[in-house]
Amino acid sequence: MKSQAEYVLRTVEERGVRFVQLWFTDVLGRHKAFHVTPAELEDALDQGMTFDGSSIDGFSRTQESDVLARPDLSTFQLLPWYQEGAGVARVFCDITNIDGSPFEGCPRQQLRHVLDGARAEGYTFFVAPEIEYFYFEDLDPSRGPQPVDRGSYFDLGPDDIASQLRRRTVLMLEEMGIGVEHAQHEDAPGQHEIDLRYTDAITMADTVMTVRHVVKELARQAGVAASFMPKPLANVPGSGMHTHLSLWRDERNAFIGDGPYGLSDLATKFIAGLVFHAPEITAVTNQWVNSYKRLVPGDEAPVAAGWARYDAAALVRVPSVKPGRIDSTRIEYRSPDTAANPYLAFAVILAAGLRGVAGDYELPKEGERTAPLPESLAQAVDLMAHSKLLLETMGEHQVEWFLRNKRAEWDAYRAQVTPFELERYLPIL
Amino acid sequence: VTIDVVLCVPSCEGPIRKAFEVTGVTPAVASTGRLNEVAALEPADGFAGAVINASALPFSEAMNLCRQLRSRGAAKPIILLVDHYQLDDLTFREDLFDDFVVGPFDVSELATRLRHRLRRAGNENVAQRVEHGGLSMNLETYQASIAGRVMDLTYMEYELLRFLATNPNRVFTRETLLSRVWGYEYYGGARTVDVHVRRLRAKLGEEYANLIQTVRSVGYKFGTNAERASD
Numbered sequence: 001m002k003s004q005a006e007y008v009l010r011t012v013e014e015r016g017v018r019f020v021q022l023w024f025t026d027v028l029g030r031h032k033a034f035h036v037t038p039a040e041l042e043d044a045l046d047q048g049m050t051f052d053g054s055s056i057d058g059f060s061r062t063q064e065s066d067v068l069a070r071p072d073l074s075t076f077q078l079l080p081w082y083q084e085g086a087g088v089a090r091v092f093c094d095i096t097n098i099d100g101s102p103f104e105g106c107p108r109q110q111l112r113h114v115l116d117g118a119r120a121e122g123y124t125f126f127v128a129p130e131i132e133y134f135y136f137e138d139l140d141p142s143r144g145p146q147p148v149d150r151g152s153y154f155d156l157g158p159d160d161i162a163s164q165l166r167r168r169t170v171l172m173l174e175e176m177g178i179g180v181e182h183a184q185h186e187d188a189p190g191q192h193e194i195d196l197r198y199t200d201a202i203t204m205a206d207t208v209m210t211v212r213h214v215v216k217e218l219a220r221q222a223g224v225a226a227s228f229m230p231k232p233l234a235n236v237p238g239s240g241m242h243t244h245l246s247l248w249r250d251e252r253n254a255f256i257g258d259g260p261y262g263l264s265d266l267a268t269k270f271i272a273g274l275v276f277h278a279p280e281i282t283a284v285t286n287q288w289v290n291s292y293k294r295l296v297p298g299d300e301a302p303v304a305a306g307w308a309r310y311d312a313a314a315l316v317r318v319p320s321v322k323p324g325r326i327d328s329t330r331i332e333y334r335s336p337d338t339a340a341n342p343y344l345a346f347a348v349i350l351a352a353g354l355r356g357v358a359g360d361y362e363l364p365k366e367g368e369r370t371a372p373l374p375e376s377l378a379q380a381v382d383l384m385a386h387s388k389l390l391l392e393t394m395g396e397h398q399v400e401w402f403l404r405n406k407r408a409e410w411d412a413y414r415a416q417v418t419p420f421e422l423e424r425y426l427p428i429l
Numbered sequence: 430v431t432i433d434v435v436l437c438v439p440s441c442e443g444p445i446r447k448a449f450e451v452t453g454v455t456p457a458v459a460s461t462g463r464l465n466e467v468a469a470l471e472p473a474d475g476f477a478g479a480v481i482n483a484s485a486l487p488f489s490e491a492m493n494l495c496r497q498l499r500s501r502g503a504a505k506p507i508i509l510l511v512d513h514y515q516l517d518d519l520t521f522r523e524d525l526f527d528d529f530v531v532g533p534f535d536v537s538e539l540a541t542r543l544r545h546r547l548r549r550a551g552n553e554n555v556a557q558r559v560e561h562g563g564l565s566m567n568l569e570t571y572q573a574s575i576a577g578r579v580m581d582l583t584y585m586e587y588e589l590l591r592f593l594a595t596n597p598n599r600v601f602t603r604e605t606l607l608s609r610v611w612g613y614e615y616y617g618g619a620r621t622v623d624v625h626v627r628r629l630r631a632k633l634g635e636e637y638a639n640l641i642q643t644v645r646s647v648g649y650k651f652g653t654n655a656e657r658a659s660d
Binding site: 006073125126174175377 | 586587604
């Protein structure tokens with residue numbers, strides 16, 4: 001710990017870092033930051049930064065509102081897009097109460113709590129998400145999203161702008177030590193995908209926050225805008241975050257076995273847990289009104305709980321493993337979207353799977369649709385309200401706040417009269 | 430506790446005395462550059478270094494003393510104090526001293542140079558470096574660069590690279606690396622090592638990624654094939 005602090009302080013000095021951003025997220029996974037100068041840094045590293053949590057979504061409490069942001073020094077990293085000599089670095093924070101105990105509103109610690117539980121059973125959890133998003137000309141809601149691929153003002157194909165941007169983003173991520181398996185143009189105009197190489201879940205949740213930030217920042221620098229909105233355009237597929245999962249035990253992939261498709265007994269129970277609990281955790285993996293515009297039939301997005309090897313619309317898929325690459329045996333959970341809080345999403349996914357393992361759940365038949373996924377945020381929130389799993393995984397504080405916040409969001413949404421209704425009903429009713 | 434004794438010729442007054450005080454080393458003052466007088470002052474374990482004021486001595490006497498000291502202990506730093514007009518005389522005598530200060534002497538400049546030279550020469554507190562196949566690590570400032578390009582590393586990446594680079598051409602299992610480099614709680618198990626190696630290779634860049642080699646079904650080692658061939 002001491003030498004980590006020394007490393008950070010010395011690097012700040014040697015590299016001419018002018019600001020250190022202390023990163024954390026609210027309960028909805030919105031990116032928050034303090035900016036401290038090197039002069040303040042030593043104190044911040046030593047004692048944390050006290051702040052009033054009441055203005056952060058999901059942090060407010062009835063009595064004490066002050067909380068402490070404590071930097072996790074292992075995440076210290078220079079941000080490569082700032083120039084040398086006026087450098088900016090970032091470090092992720094855990095939020096604690098003033099007495100140092102974990103703050104119940106901190107998603108990062110909630111994930112750590114679930115991982116600690118898994119580790120006590122001997123399991124290590126690896127995740128590798130595929131991040132989909134759109135490049136638009138801007139994010140002005142009044143004129144609607146304009147994909148950069150579609151407008152064609154100049155001879156230089158605007159398609160190239162997006163591809164160059166994606167390439168630059170991947171190189172920047174690699175420079176920051178974030179492994180990218182591959183990146184490609186996606187189905188919809190302006191839609192791109194970056195597939196990340198697996199890491200442990202805490203690192204990956206940090207990474208997802210970083211990737212969203214880098215993608216948006218580089219788009220901004222190029223004069224366009226990136227959006228992780230789950231379904232920005234009607235009639236084309238939305239942006240998901242298909243998440244590949246594996247559990248390891250004693251340094252071996254515990255999903256490998258003699259069962260169907262080379263899966264172990266543990267893996268089939270894990271899948272069974274995911275399939276069984278999927279409807280109730282969907283409020284977390286798909287947390288916005290707009291998320292449910294993506295989970296509709298016909299777009300290869302899952303609409304019901306179930307598993308399969310090949311069905312592209314399955315909720316849980318078992319990807320085939322290349323010969324000689326048996327260690328890459330994994331499952332893919334396909335409902336989450338990129339606008340989820342990655343800490344909570346990974347926490348509830350792991351908790352659901354482990355529930356299946358602990359309870360010896362039986363794997364449903366391949367292709368069977370065991371239950372529908374919620375069709376709207378309202379349905380998802382109702383399922384959440386009765387979920388013991390979520391209460392135990394996220395804690396009372398976060399579940400209560402989440403329910404309140406999401407019901408308010410749904411109420412605001414259903415009070416709208418949409419263009420759909422006007423076009424459809426005004427002329428005839 | 431041994432106190433470093435630094436030879437000071439021919440006197441230790443004013444800013445020079447102050448600089449010794451600031452640095453925290455004890456001067457052993459010889460009034461001339463004659464070796465007999467100097468040798469009589471020398472402690473059993475030798476001088477830690479010497480400050481020779483050439484502007485207050487006959488120049489040839491100062492140079493002779495430097496030459497004598499060099500032959501006795503080449504690694505001990507010699508700091509020369511000179512007048513501006515003597516600078517030309519230093520040409521082709523660069524091997525006789527390690528650093529020089531031009532009068533009028535400033536206490537903090539003199540103290541900084543003295544401290545710096547002593548640290549560079551001593552076995553402890555020296556800025557240690559690891560140089561290997563384009564990789565350069567300064568273990569005191571925690572900075573690493575590859576082919577002159579500074580690498581932005583997280584703490585664990587730095588520690589892993591340092592461990593590997595200071596033990597080149599030795600194969601380590603993932604488990605060994607975990608216990609030697611991490612040594613505290615972590616979430617990834619031995620796969621964490623793979624993840625960090627992958628990241629380090631990305632940061633080393635394509636050309637230097639093979640500085641960290643995968644030894645199939647064993648673990649990793651640092652070094653290049655060419656070096657192994659010449660072992």
